[in-house]
Amino acid sequence: MYPLSKAPATIPAVRDHEPARGPGWRPGPGSGVAVAPGDEDLADEARLLARELRIAYRGTEPARPGDVELALTPDAPTEPRPAAPPGPVGSESYTLTTADGRVRIEGPAEAGVFYGTRTLKQAVRSGGAMPEGVLRDGPDRPQRGLMVDTARKFFTAAWIEDRLRTMADLKLNQFGLHFSDDQGFRIASDTHPEIVSPQHLTKAEVRRILALAASLHITVIPEIDSPGHLGAVLAKHPGLQLRDVAGRPVPGAVDIGKPAAGRLVDELLEEYAELFDGAYWHLGGDEYQALTRRDPEASFPALAAIAREEYGPAGRIQDLATEWINDRATVLRPGGRTLKAWNDGYFRGGRTHVDEDIEVEYWTGKEIGARPPEEYLAEGRPVVNLNDEYLYYVLGEPNEFHYPTGQRIYQQWTPLVLRGTRPVPARYSGQIPGGRFAVWCDLARSQTPEQVARGIALPLRATAQKLWDPRPPVRTWQDFRTLADRLG
Secondary structure (H helix, E strand, O other): OOOEOOOOOOOOOOOEEEEOEOOOEOOOOOOEEEEOOOOHHHHHHHHHHHHHHOOEEEEOOOOOOOOEEEEEOOOOOOOOOOOOOOOOOHHHOEEEEEEOOEEEEEEOOHHHHHHHHHHHHHHHHHHOOEOOEEEEEOOOOOEEEEEEEOOOOOOOHHHHHHHHHHHHHOOOOEEEEEEEOOOOEOEOOOOOHHHOOOOOEOHHHHHHHHHHHHHOOOEEEEEEEEOOOOHHHHOOOHHHEEEOOOOOEEEEEEOOOOHHHHHHHHHHHHHHHHHOOOOEEEEEOOOOHHHHOOOHHHHOHHHHHHHHHHHOOOOOHHHHHHHHHHHHHHHHHHHOOEEEEEHHHOOOOOOOOOOOOEEEEEOOOOOOOOOOHHHHHHOOOOEEEOOOOOOEEEOOOOOOOOOOOHHHHHHHOOOOOOEOOEOOOHHHHHHOOEEEEEEEOOOHHHOOHHHHHHHHHHHHHHHHHHHHOOOOOOOOHHHHHHHHHHHO
8 A cells, every 4th residue: 555665855864764665654642752761861862852743752651652762772783784875873873663653763872863863853844754664874974063153253152052953953963162263252261351252152151052062962162273363362461472573463373482371371271171071172273373474483583493492403483383282282181082173283394293193174275384185194194174165154255265055065075075176085084084064254244143044054954964975965956955945
């Protein structure tokens, strides 16, 4: 009586669906969400799904006909079955089985089961029901996210929370919070309240954001960029600002030759390390203006002298900048975090090198000193993809930036396309843990927060699709857009 089922319509698309004949599952008046006995850790995921589908939450009561059951299967294989598409799935994988009027979602860890509930939610919204059959799914990349520059433009806690909920439905798991830059410092500080901008998030609001993110299996990655992009801090500490040989202040650049500069930034890092206890921290490291001069040593002779004193006659200012990053990493490393820095903070040819355990966040090859991604990969470093050709949404479109389109990302970009439009060799794929779509607010008044949310909607959905499964999508771009509109 029933034709073979088809895979549910979701974003990102499911990787492997085994069709079957049957009516599928749809929520009804008697439906509920139950948690398998012993798997009470899934209660939050079950309650959320029950609210979203407007059905009952049953706790650990036995699942009834018409119910959804969530279960942990820690001993289940964490790699796709031989007939499934290739790609690591691990702890974020799940299996969703629809049969006999019930749905069972199981996975080796909570995150995978949560993603199974996102698939069920989208299937009901897009088609009214979850199709019959067995669905096996999981991400191609472990790092998948969105980054927002809240320093140049203030975004409320409510706006950020809305983005987190959207991210969760798209199975994105990292939110980058760039809250310090030349134009603003946007989180309250106890150690240095003088640097905080009038519009800022309170620590209570940040804790609320972090709690919501954790419940949605999203890690927040904080960033205090240094030794450049510190204008908001230097406005209150002008004695720490770098000046060139003519005595002119260098915008946003701290004087890395002054120990007091390092102490100030370390005090901030230590303070916020207590607030943000997640697995990642971004050190920044990009666009240090001393190193954009034609002859840095001639422009900054005092720094050049310190470099020679510390590193010998061949010491250069870039060695001081590199050691600055490593020193800040030393402050944060005891917390067990994975540390990150922008690619143009990794200079070649110096006496020092950025510590090997700091991930490269590759955004551009256009900056002075920027190296091609293959160099980092050949060194064995992990490289995260934030390619400014596709993944940079820069307000006002300055410096030849253009608002990215979902269509270009969907049809052209993959995690291997780290710089420009050319992919790196496939042999490096295992060193590219994923990527993030980035919102930068260079011309902050160009768009309202609501316009930003609308503008990034399709590009973010396309990014989520290609990080979950980088193969050429089955749906056409127009079908993808139509589905995105239907899902909301």
